[in-house]
Amino acid sequence: xxxxxxxxxxxxxxxxxxxxxxxxxxxxxxxxxxxxxxxxxxxxxxxxxxxxxxxxxxxxxxxxxxxxxxxxxxxxxxxxxxxxxxxxxxxxxxxxxxxxxxxxxxxxxxxxxxxxxxxxxxxxxxxxxxxxxxxxxxxxxxxxxxxxxxxxxxxxxxxxxxxxxxxxxxxxxxxxxxxxxxxxxxxxxxxxxxxxxxxxxxxxxxxxxxxxxxxxxxxxxxxxxxxxxxxxxxxxxxxxxxxxxxxxxxxxxxxxxxxxxxx
Numbered sequence: 465x466x467x468x469x470x471x472x473x474x475x476x477x478x479x480x481x482x483x484x485x486x487x488x489x490x491x492x493x494x495x496x497x498x499x500x501x502x503x504x505x506x507x508x509x510x511x512x513x514x515x516x517x518x519x520x521x522x523x524x525x526x527x528x529x530x531x532x533x534x535x536x537x538x539x540x541x542x543x544x545x546x547x548x549x550x551x552x553x554x555x556x557x558x559x560x561x562x563x564x565x566x567x568x569x570x571x572x573x574x575x576x577x578x579x580x581x582x583x584x585x586x587x588x589x590x591x592x593x594x595x596x597x598x599x600x601x602x603x604x605x606x607x608x609x610x611x612x613x614x615x616x617x618x619x620x621x622x623x624x625x626x627x628x629x630x631x632x633x634x635x636x637x638x639x640x641x642x643x644x645x646x647x648x649x650x651x652x653x654x655x656x657x658x659x660x661x662x663x664x665x666x667x668x669x670x671x672x673x674x675x676x677x678x679x680x681x682x683x684x685x686x687x688x689x690x691x692x693x694x695x696x697x698x699x700x701x702x703x704x705x706x707x708x709x710x711x712x713x714x715x716x717x718x719x720x721x722x723x724x725x726x727x
Contacts, residue, residue, distance in 0.1 A: 525706055526699035533685060533707050540684035541711065543602050543677070544670035547609025552663045554614045559621025559659075560647060566625060576622070582615025587673050591682040602683030609670050609677070620662045624655040661723045668712075668719045675708055 497503070527533075560566050561575040590608035598604055633650035641649070678686020685704060692701035 521698035522702040522705070524699050525702035527703045529700070530703065530707070533688065533704050536685040536688055537707050537711050539602055540674045540678065540686065541671055541715070543605045543674040543682075543684055544609065544667060546606045547613055547674070548663065548667040548670050550606070550610040551613035551617055551666070552659075554610075555617035555621050556659075558614065558618040560625060560651070562618055562622035563625040565628075565630070566647070566651070572622075576619075579615045579618040582611050583619065584615075585612065587612045587677060588680060591677045591680055595681050600681040600683070605674055605677040605682030605684060608682060609673060612673075613666055613670060617662060617666055621655070621659055624658045624662075625651060628654045664719045664723050668715050671715050672712055 562572050564572050587608045590611050594604035594607045633646050636646050636650040674684050675686045678684040679690040689704045
């Protein structure tokens with residue numbers, strides 16, 4: 465009987481906590497309604513004619529320069545590839561050093577705060593900084609994606625490490641293995657499929673991000689897209705957008721297939 469009473473108390477406590485969380489969420493939404501100007505949602509319907517008129521300019525794509533567009537789209541994918549690979553390489557040690565079950569608090573706390581700063585600043589801001597440092601071109605885009613993606617992947621990698629089964633690590637430690645051997649043989653085999661899945665997803669996201677970075681001169685097809693829209697060359701801009709969409713769709717399909725293979 466006491467056990468039954470304890471279970472009922474736990475159920476009520478869980479219910480109250482869930483209700484409180486929903487109330488807090490609703491309060492936050494109400495608090496942010498005005499500053500976010502959510503009341504303007506009616507404009508989507510009352511001013512929809514303006515959107516239709518602007519979108520109609522993109523209905524006749526001009527593919528006369530499609531070879532040039534495809535070449536720049538390939539550069540965009542290459543920017544995303546290098547930015548992702550460099551980020552993965554750095555995120556592995558940073559993710560482990562950000563895990564509270566791997567290192568003391570005086571190590572994981574500063575490393576995690578550093579990764580927070582990488583993640584908090586948008587790729588465009590990093591791209592502007594690197595354009596100033598290294599000049600216009602794809603390398604600035606690579607470095608911008610590298611820094612921001614490192615912050616994202618390090619967090620995801622550390623969460624995967626913190627969720628591992630500690631028993632294999634303890635077994636390896638009992639053999640007299642070093643800390644590095646514990647990580648290599650006890651930690652990484654458990655998290656590697658998840659790490660690979662996260663990395664593939666970030667590559668897919670970085671292809672889209674690299675397109676946007678071209679707007680501020682970080683190379684790739686985004687720069688051509690921005691110039692086309694700014695010059696009112698909407699047929700050319702429409703063709704570029706179609707190539708971008710097809711590339712993202714292809715990247716998504718390939719990434720999805722690879723994720724299934726590694727998980």
